Amino acid sequence: MTIEHTQNGTLAVLNPATGETVGRVHDHSAAEAAALVDAAQAGFEAWRATTPRHRSEVLTAAFLGMRANAERLRDLIVAENGKSRADAAAEVSYASEFFRWYAEEAVRTPGGYTEAPSGGVRNVVTRHPVGVAVLITPWNFPAAMATRKIGPALAAGCSVLLKPASETPLTASAIAEILTEAGVPEGVVQVAASSSASTVVSAWLADDRVRKLSFTGSTGVGRKLLAQCAERVVNTSMELGGNAPFIVTAGADIDAAVEGAMLAKFRNGGQACTAANRFYVHQDVLGEFTEKFGARIAALRVGDPAQGADIGPVITQKAAAEIRGLVQRAQEQGAVIAAQALLPDDANPAFLAPTLLTGVPTDAEILREEIFGPVAPVVAWTDLDAMIELANAPEVGLSSYVYAGKLQTAMKIAERLEAGMVGVNRGIVSDPSAPFGGVKQAGIGREGGAFGMEEFTEVQYLSVDWS
Numbered sequence: 475m476t477i478e479h480t481q482n483g484t485l486a487v488l489n490p491a492t493g494e495t496v497g498r499v500h501d502h503s504a505a506e507a508a509a510l511v512d513a514a515q516a517g518f519e520a521w522r523a524t525t526p527r528h529r530s531e532v533l534t535a536a537f538l539g540m541r542a543n544a545e546r547l548r549d550l551i552v553a554e555n556g557k558s559r560a561d562a563a564a565e566v567s568y569a570s571e572f573f574r575w576y577a578e579e580a581v582r583t584p585g586g587y588t589e590a591p592s593g594g595v596r597n598v599v600t601r602h603p604v605g606v607a608v609l610i611t612p613w614n615f616p617a618a619m620a621t622r623k624i625g626p627a628l629a630a631g632c633s634v635l636l637k638p639a640s641e642t643p644l645t646a647s648a649i650a651e652i653l654t655e656a657g658v659p660e661g662v663v664q665v666a667a668s669s670s671a672s673t674v675v676s677a678w679l680a681d682d683r684v685r686k687l688s689f690t691g692s693t694g695v696g697r698k699l700l701a702q703c704a705e706r707v708v709n710t711s712m713e714l715g716g717n718a719p720f721i722v723t724a725g726a727d728i729d730a731a732v733e734g735a736m737l738a739k740f741r742n743g744g745q746a747c748t749a750a751n752r753f754y755v756h757q758d759v760l761g762e763f764t765e766k767f768g769a770r771i772a773a774l775r776v777g778d779p780a781q782g783a784d785i786g787p788v789i790t791q792k793a794a795a796e797i798r799g800l801v802q803r804a805q806e807q808g809a810v811i812a813a814q815a816l817l818p819d820d821a822n823p824a825f826l827a828p829t830l831l832t833g834v835p836t837d838a839e840i841l842r843e844e845i846f847g848p849v850a851p852v853v854a855w856t857d858l859d860a861m862i863e864l865a866n867a868p869e870v871g872l873s874s875y876v877y878a879g880k881l882q883t884a885m886k887i888a889e890r891l892e893a894g895m896v897g898v899n900r901g902i903v904s905d906p907s908a909p910f911g912g913v914k915q916a917g918i919g920r921e922g923g924a925f926g927m928e929e930f931t932e933v934q935y936l937s938v939d940w941s
């Protein structure tokens with residue numbers, strides 16, 4: 475059970491699997507948050523004056539620091555988030571790679587030097603750090619969502635004010651300590667947890683010295699923040715919600731598709747913005763796919779991840795209740811539970827049994843909502859165009875997955891999908907070297923790769939008289 479507990483200016487962090495308090499962090503007020511901007515501005519001025527090579531070396535030290543602390547970080551993530559130990563270890567590895575990637579990018583800032591077509595002028599184009607950046611992260615990847623923002627921000631020369639999710643602030647604080655040990659100066663990375671996210675963030679966004687907001691979270695909160703940023707025309711990057719289709723064609727390698735489906739659906743217990751949310755499986759292979767996928771789902775071990783379970787609880791009892799409601803209403807609309815894993819006898823209400831739903835009508839609520847839990851609804855299809863229309867129906871287009879035998883067939887389908895990312899015969903798209911992000915209401919901008927660093931820079935062009 476994870477609920478916010480505030481007491482004497484502290485926020486308790488609870489283990490969702492056991493309900494035990496695993497730590498306490500300071501609960502920042504608006505005034506305390508506002509006061510951090512002075513240090514952030516001073517930190518920015520000092521940090522931007524360092525050389526790209528120095529920033530690169532500090533980020534390399536931070537990468538090595540995360541590696542050296544990998545087990546401690548893994549256990550912290552398991553304790554405050556409730557994901558499996560394997561998922562937490564994979565997250566630490568993925569998260570640390572952002573520091574390595576941006577250590578390499580820090581010394582590769584692109585620029586331009588061209589002759590204007592009219593002649594007599596040289597255009598010199600340079601990039602500069604955007605300034606003090608506010609970073610807001612969700613609870614589902616407490617390490618990776620932080621490093622995916624901090625890495626490029628520091629590489630570019632920005633300072634950051636990070637507000638982690640109130641459910642999972644301990645991992646963010648541990649990463650900030652690693653950055654300090656790596657040589658990040660005072661004021662450059664500051665973390666402020668709070669039981670009132672909007673209070674802290676509003677205090678920051680009201681300050682003229684704050685020039686950037688990089689947000690990862692739900693589309694609803696992202697929309698509110700965009701409106702808030704409009705006041706001062708703050709530069710924004712938005713990584714918002716998803717509702718990924720997972721498409722299987724008649725010619726697909728079904729064993730590979732099932733392997734990919736397990737990864738796309740059950741990584742993080744289904745609590746990923748990239749999680750497969752809707753399975754569109756061709757009628758000709760529906761039987762084989764659901765039988766094999768169902769057998770894998772039924773074999774998942776649910777329980778306390780600290781004891782080695784494959785699937786832990788979802789983040790709160792409230793989230794679990796909402797997912798149970800979605801399943802129940804899908805059943806009322808005609809869906810059938812085709813396979814289900816067992817729940818341990820002593821499971822608290824935050825635990826959900828991984829479930830395969832078949833016979834889901836194409837207009838079911840469960841296909842429109844981001845499930846964010848271990849439930850896999852399957853829809854059969856025969857007409858490719860009609861299926862693609864269904865796949866593209868949601869107003870969010872983050873990730874998608876296609877399994878088709880021939881690569882060319884898979885790519886032709888992928889190119890018709892309204893999504894920022896498509897797993898082509900793969901069940902995972904996240905990679906520090908690649909642009910992560912969505913289209914439509916799934917967000918604005920990209921994280922990862924060279925794109926991620928551009929988000930923390932401003933372009934300046936010098937028009938130089940050449941007559």
Ligand code: NAD
Nearest residue numbers: 611612613638639671672675691692695713714715716747
């Ligand atoms: P959320 O939007 O409720 O919260 C995200 C963060 O915003 C938290 O730190 C929260 O404290 C803060 N917040 C909430 N209200 C705020 C406000 N009014 N002002 C300022 N900050 C506020 O999302 P969540 O439940 O923590 O995370 C799940 C969502 O995040 C899902 O929709 C998921 O798809 C999305 N997500 C997206 C990506 C991506 O890269 N696109 C990655 C992970 C998660």
